[in-house]
Amino acid sequence: MSDNPDQTAVVPEPGAGQTDTIVLEGVEKIYPGGTSPAVSQLDMTIKQGEIVMLIGPSGCGKTTTLKMINRLIEPTSGRILLDGKDVTHVNGDLLRRQIGYVIQQGGLFPHFTIADNIGVVPRMLGWDKQKTKERADELLHLVGLEPSTFRDRYPRQLSGGQQQRVGVARALAANPPVMLMDEPFGAIDPITRDRLQDEFLEIQRTVGKTIAFVTHDLQEAVKLGDKIAVFATGKLEQYADPETVLTRPANDFVSDFVGGGAAVRRLSLLELARLELHPIETDEKAVGNSNGTPVVEIDASGKPVSWRHLPGADASGVALVTVPISGTVYDAVDVMLDGAASLVAVVDDDGRAQGVLHWNDLVSGLRTRERDA
Numbered sequence: 441m442s443d444n445p446d447q448t449a450v451v452p453e454p455g456a457g458q459t460d461t462i463v464l465e466g467v468e469k470i471y472p473g474g475t476s477p478a479v480s481q482l483d484m485t486i487k488q489g490e491i492v493m494l495i496g497p498s499g500c501g502k503t504t505t506l507k508m509i510n511r512l513i514e515p516t517s518g519r520i521l522l523d524g525k526d527v528t529h530v531n532g533d534l535l536r537r538q539i540g541y542v543i544q545q546g547g548l549f550p551h552f553t554i555a556d557n558i559g560v561v562p563r564m565l566g567w568d569k570q571k572t573k574e575r576a577d578e579l580l581h582l583v584g585l586e587p588s589t590f591r592d593r594y595p596r597q598l599s600g601g602q603q604q605r606v607g608v609a610r611a612l613a614a615n616p617p618v619m620l621m622d623e624p625f626g627a628i629d630p631i632t633r634d635r636l637q638d639e640f641l642e643i644q645r646t647v648g649k650t651i652a653f654v655t656h657d658l659q660e661a662v663k664l665g666d667k668i669a670v671f672a673t674g675k676l677e678q679y680a681d682p683e684t685v686l687t688r689p690a691n692d693f694v695s696d697f698v699g700g701g702a703a704v705r706r707l708s709l710l711e712l713a714r715l716e717l718h719p720i721e722t723d724e725k726a727v728g729n730s731n732g733t734p735v736v737e738i739d740a741s742g743k744p745v746s747w748r749h750l751p752g753a754d755a756s757g758v759a760l761v762t763v764p765i766s767g768t769v770y771d772a773v774d775v776m777l778d779g780a781a782s783l784v785a786v787v788d789d790d791g792r793a794q795g796v797l798h799w800n801d802l803v804s805g806l807r808t809r810e811r812d813a
């Protein structure tokens with residue numbers, strides 16, 4: 441390693457016990473020939489382990505902001521600090537090896553195998569072949585792709601969703617503490633996107649990266665973000681947690697941007713595990729004296745299969761739909777609408793019934809455990 445201070449590691453090794461934080465101080469970008477700044481006097485801090493979603497209308501400077509963090513675009517003025525260290529003038533190539541970067545459609549090299557795509561940064565960092573190969577397998581496994589099936593394939597032999605998973609794996613390869621994601625799920629169909637978002641959150645629970653994530657999709661911002669940064673042209677209009685952005689927009693711009701769907705979007709912030717659910721019975725004997733408690737029929741493994749008794753309704757005519765307790769009220773509404781059902785059985789990780797949520801609860805108000813505790 442050279443003595444040149446530009447060549448030193450700029451992002452700390454994971455586990456070094458330091459706080460990995462992205463700080464933008466008065467950052468501005470005026471493109472050559474531009475009359476007004478694409479990004480203007482931006483101050484923003486991203487705390488360790490946070491996912492911050494950058495959202496706003498087209499051309500408002502989201503991508504420019506993201507690319508200034510890894511210096512694919514040089515700021516015109518201002519400072520960018522990673523974990524307290526000013527990286528505005530360090531060697532850009534070295535900086536980028538230490539920051540994961542995921543773009544739309546994965547941005548994979550078409551002539552590299554999947555394993556070689558994942559190994560790009562480790563190879564640049566001088567890892568030996570065996571360690572690089574093992575890391576690729578480990579990451580394929582993490583993103584839900586069977587290594588023996590996928591490692592030797594080429595990107596064109598994968599679906600869009602699979603390529604996107606590889607893109608995430610590649611960004612994680614050298615275990616960078618910071619990840620930048622530029623509309624990674626933007627080109628994916630809505631159903632696959634929803635699954636990728638769930639998987640992404642699951643992975644983040646394991647890896648705990650500090651993430652800046654550009655999106656066009658407010659629902660995605662609400663679902664994934666610890667914080668949302670709402671941009672107008674070149675300017676940050678509000679920077680707050682999703683609940684605050686949806687319920688207390690900072691100004692008319694944010695209010696218009698969030699639009700009329702705020703109440704529905706908030707449903708994805710309400711975790712079912714936090715709700716006071718109605719009781720449910722699985723014992724057939726309860727049918728006669730269930731006092732208004734729904735009774736479900738269960739299979740040999742204890743999973744509900746159909747309604748056996750529903751107070752005030754013919755149970756045989758009501759579809760049984762279930763939702764995992766790890767989901768949100770949004771998920772519960774989704775399955776109720778999908779199954780044309782006015783109630784849903786909430787089940788635990790083993791598929792066993794935990795309680796019931798009624799459509800009417802949504803209108804009359806959801807009771808959370810915290811509030812009633």
Ligand SMILES: Nc1ncnc2c1ncn2[C@@H]1O[C@H](COP(=O)(O)OP(=O)(O)OP(=O)(O)O)[C@@H](O)[C@H]1O
Pocket residue numbers: 471472474478496497498499500501502503504505
């Ligand atoms: N290389 C460039 N040269 C000149 N102007 C640019 C360049 N890149 C971006 N811009 C301009 O800077 C502004 C911000 O662009 P940027 O790509 O950051 O916006 P964005 O919010 O990511 O947009 P989108 O949502 O459409 O991807 C736009 O007006 C754009 O035209």
